[in-house]
Amino acid sequence: MVRNKLILAAAMLSSAALAAPAAAQNEQFIPILSYRTGAYAVNGVPYANGVADYYSLINERDGGINGVKLLVEECETGYATDKGVECYERLKGKGPTGAAFINPLSTGITFALTEKTTTDKIPIITMGYGRADSKNGAVFAYNFPLLGTYWSAADIAIQHIAKEVGGFDKLKGKKISLLYHDSPYGKEPIPMLQVLAKKYGFEFTPIPVTHPGVEQKSQWLAIRQNRPDYVLVWGWGVMNGTAVKEAAAVAYPRDKMIGVWWSGAEPDVTPAGDQAVGYKSLMLQHGAGKFLVHADIEKYVYARDKGASEPGKVGEVLYNRGMVNAMLGVEAIRKAQEKFGKKPLTGEQVRWGLENLNLSDARIKELGFEGMLKPIRISCSDHEGARDGRVQQWDGKGWKVISDWYTANQSETEPLVEEVSGKYAAEKNVKPRDCSKES
Amino acid sequence: MLYREAGQFKTTYAEDMAIFPIRQDRIALGILLGIAFVGVPLLATFHIWPFNSEYLLWAILLPFLILALAAIGVNVLVGYCGQISLGSGAFMAIGAYSAYKLGTGVHIPLAWFGFAISIPPLPVLPSILLGGLMAAIAGILFGIPSLRIKGLYLAVATLAAQFFFDWVFLRVPWFTNYAPSGSVNAPRLDFFGLAVNTPIERYLLCLIFITVFAVLAKNLVRGNLGRQWMAIRDMDIAAELIGIRPLYAKLTAFAVSSFIIGVAGALWAFVYLGSWEPLAFSIDRSLQLLFMVIIGGLGSIMGSFVGAAFILILPILLNLIPTQLGVPLSTETITHLEFIIFGSLICYLLIKEPHGFARLISIGKEKLRLWPFPY
Numbered sequence: 096m097v098r099n100k101l102i103l104a105a106a107m108l109s110s111a112a113l114a115a116p117a118a119a120q121n122e123q124f125i126p127i128l129s130y131r132t133g134a135y136a137v138n139g140v141p142y143a144n145g146v147a148d149y150y151s152l153i154n155e156r157d158g159g160i161n162g163v164k165l166l167v168e169e170c171e172t173g174y175a176t177d178k179g180v181e182c183y184e185r186l187k188g189k190g191p192t193g194a195a196f197i198n199p200l201s202t203g204i205t206f207a208l209t210e211k212t213t214t215d216k217i218p219i220i221t222m223g224y225g226r227a228d229s230k231n232g233a234v235f236a237y238n239f240p241l242l243g244t245y246w247s248a249a250d251i252a253i254q255h256i257a258k259e260v261g262g263f264d265k266l267k268g269k270k271i272s273l274l275y276h277d278s279p280y281g282k283e284p285i286p287m288l289q290v291l292a293k294k295y296g297f298e299f300t301p302i303p304v305t306h307p308g309v310e311q312k313s314q315w316l317a318i319r320q321n322r323p324d325y326v327l328v329w330g331w332g333v334m335n336g337t338a339v340k341e342a343a344a345v346a347y348p349r350d351k352m353i354g355v356w357w358s359g360a361e362p363d364v365t366p367a368g369d370q371a372v373g374y375k376s377l378m379l380q381h382g383a384g385k386f387l388v389h390a391d392i393e394k395y396v397y398a399r400d401k402g403a404s405e406p407g408k409v410g411e412v413l414y415n416r417g418m419v420n421a422m423l424g425v426e427a428i429r430k431a432q433e434k435f436g437k438k439p440l441t442g443e444q445v446r447w448g449l450e451n452l453n454l455s456d457a458r459i460k461e462l463g464f465e466g467m468l469k470p471i472r473i474s475c476s477d478h479e480g481a482r483d484g485r486v487q488q489w490d491g492k493g494w495k496v497i498s499d500w501y502t503a504n505q506s507e508t509e510p511l512v513e514e515v516s517g518k519y520a521a522e523k524n525v526k527p528r529d530c531s532k533e534s
Numbered sequence: 535m536l537y538r539e540a541g542q543f544k545t546t547y548a549e550d551m552a553i554f555p556i557r558q559d560r561i562a563l564g565i566l567l568g569i570a571f572v573g574v575p576l577l578a579t580f581h582i583w584p585f586n587s588e589y590l591l592w593a594i595l596l597p598f599l600i601l602a603l604a605a606i607g608v609n610v611l612v613g614y615c616g617q618i619s620l621g622s623g624a625f626m627a628i629g630a631y632s633a634y635k636l637g638t639g640v641h642i643p644l645a646w647f648g649f650a651i652s653i654p655p656l657p658v659l660p661s662i663l664l665g666g667l668m669a670a671i672a673g674i675l676f677g678i679p680s681l682r683i684k685g686l687y688l689a690v691a692t693l694a695a696q697f698f699f700d701w702v703f704l705r706v707p708w709f710t711n712y713a714p715s716g717s718v719n720a721p722r723l724d725f726f727g728l729a730v731n732t733p734i735e736r737y738l739l740c741l742i743f744i745t746v747f748a749v750l751a752k753n754l755v756r757g758n759l760g761r762q763w764m765a766i767r768d769m770d771i772a773a774e775l776i777g778i779r780p781l782y783a784k785l786t787a788f789a790v791s792s793f794i795i796g797v798a799g800a801l802w803a804f805v806y807l808g809s810w811e812p813l814a815f816s817i818d819r820s821l822q823l824l825f826m827v828i829i830g831g832l833g834s835i836m837g838s839f840v841g842a843a844f845i846l847i848l849p850i851l852l853n854l855i856p857t858q859l860g861v862p863l864s865t866e867t868i869t870h871l872e873f874i875i876f877g878s879l880i881c882y883l884l885i886k887e888p889h890g891f892a893r894l895i896s897i898g899k900e901k902l903r904l905w906p907f908p909y
Binding site for chain 1 (some may be wrong): 587589597705714715719721759806807811850852864866868
């Protein structure tokens with residue numbers, strides 16, 4: 096009997112699997128690669144919630160983009176490259192036109208997917224992460240490191256340090272260490288910092304931390320012996336909180352630590368309690384807090400019980416970053432619809448929308464993001480679009496913005512972008528596009 | 535009834551010693567190879583279900599073939615020669631990075647001696663095979679301790695290899711051609727002037743590799759060398775007394791095993807990932823390969839395939855089922871469920887059949903011989 100029931104159940108399951116709901120034709124498919132489990136979940140969860148909630152908002156409030164509903168599916172990568180590739184393959188062909196774009200939230204997965212996405216003609220949006228050389232859209236047609244690469248971040252961090260010590264000329268002889276996650280993510284800023292160290296005459300020491308970053312005793316011992324004037328933190332997940340705690344253990348002043356924008360969210364400092372007071376980090380333009388768009392999120396998403404997050408966590412740094420990221424993707428689709436019509440678009444068409452995306456102050460205000468973002472303009476030769484940042488400091492309860500806007504100095508980043516992307520083009524036989532002929 | 539060898543008389547020694555002495559086995563294998571070499575590519579070319587998207591080829595079959603190859607390598611060492619190794623990930627990495635260096639050109643400046651060693655970029659096939667050779671050399675070096683230490687102690691020694699090579703490829707920029715991010719890109723895949731790009735071509739390439747290596751490995755373990763390995767595995771002192779040199783037997787096992795693992799590593803990097811970092815060959819990979827061999831069956835080539843399928847594909851299937859059925863679960867819950875179910879399945883399987891799938895298959899065969907009359 097039991098066996099018969101099992102067979103029956105299996106038959107029902109398989110018939111249900113075969114009769115998967117046929118996708119409606121007027122839907123734009125967007126995959127979400129997220130990680131809600133593993134060593135990086137503390138940071139992955141709020142980000143994924145922000146992304147999911149913004150797509151829900153577009154569907155609930157506007158009924159999609161110009162009537163084209165967004166169809167979203169999440170896939171768990173666990174921040175592992177091979178899982179990420181599997182997720183990408185699983186989701187890239189879904190929906191009537193395939194994935195509009197992909198956003199892996201992992202520099203390692205970005206490296207693994209760069210070539211595939213170009214072949215599949217699906218843009219890869221890496222907002223505030225990814226490979227810094229992909230700013231050069233002539234070579235990397237499908238990569239969009241929007242709002243800032245790690246090289247821009249490194250430049251902004253040094254600008255802030257220069258301001259704190261009283262000018263760029265005062266940087267000479269200073270000691271700056273980089274505590275980094277030993278992966279492509281953490282290694283990205285090193286060449287830029289080396290260039291800057293040479294230019295301004297500070298002494299630069301990179302200090303690697305092995306994945307996942309809970310073991311940092313020897314690194315902080317080295318910092319204690321070397322006594323650097325500043326420590327830049329390029330960490331993610333549990334590594335950030337550990338770094339703050341270890342700094343306290345060796346009595347390294349927290350206000351001399353500057354995290355990158357991925358090392359400056361609530362989960363990074365709250366576990367350390369009072370020890371984290373004074374810790375600084377860069378901001379990828381926006382910070383924590385609620386703005387006009389959050390009111391809509393509460394009204395259309397949370398009031399209808401469709402929110403992904405605990406309501407108390409709406410407006411955290413990484414939640415907001417997820418939202419900004421989703422918004423830029425949605426606006427790119429909207430832009431592409433202007434040219435290709437109000438229907439589901441292919442990745443290739445969305446790529447055009449991304450490359451011609453131009454968000455003015457007025458448009459940002461209209462979207463409810465005023466106060467979070469500065470204008471963004473993306474072009475063929477500049478897939479970054481904007482390279483502004485501020486610095487925030489943790490006061491024990493919240494993040495306080497402590498600086499004006501900085502803009503990364505392109506004269507410093509650009510030669511490196513040209514050199515490294517040129518090397519990639521030669522290695523991969525990519526013929527750079529002529530950006531003057533693109534429209 | 536169908537699977538009965540009555541009437542199949544073997545009249546020569548060659549027939550008696552054939553890899554597959556039973557006719558039904560040969561037919562089954564022929565059909566399987568036919569499906570793999572002709573059926574799958576044909577279905578994929580015409581996008582017939584289940585090959586209507588590239589997913590099955592890219593994300594399931596390709597990694598399955600490559601990891602099954604690596605599992606064969608691990609099985610030679612762990613299953614046939616009885617030397618527990620936790621360094622398989624490292625040997626995969628050696629294969630991958632050596633192949634990468636050879637494929638992009640080696641330049642060793644020897645400033646002290648006033649000259650430099652330069653090797654121009656080699657074609658892909660030689661670089662993959664030489665990558666395997668490099669792994670074999672490293673395998674021999676790290677196999678030397680096995681002459682003195684055994685069992686778990688040897689596992690710890692091979693663990694050292696794992697961490698050492700993880701460190702080398704992470705920290706020595708020469709191996710990554712000074713790539714700023716430490717992530718390297720495989721060279722273009724050209725085989726004798728043919729570019730291997732589409733998933734079907736990549737699949738066929740890996741299939742050819744694994745078929746050749748599986749046949750080679752199967753013949754090795756059936757022959758003189760394999761018997762030496764198994765004698766060492768079953769009782770090394772007795773083996774020594776009947777005239778088997780432990781040095782030779784153990785080091786050849788390390789060499790052959792590392793060679794196969796190295797080739798698998800190079801394929802994993804070149805054909806599947808395309809762009810990789812040392813984390814792709816971390817200790818997790820070593821453990822994954824070891825589990826494949828244990829679940830599949832120690833000392834069985836067939837078991838390597840089944841084990842690879844179980845460890846690689848089952849979690850993905852478990853992960854896919856709720857979405858396919860339209861059950862509204864968060865990805866978080868699905869992933870946790872996947873871990874729970876997968877873990878319990880492993881426990882259940884090992885309690886029911888500690889010798890793995892290979893044993894289950896052979897029991898199945900025995901029963902099938904008698905079926906439908908159990909006497």
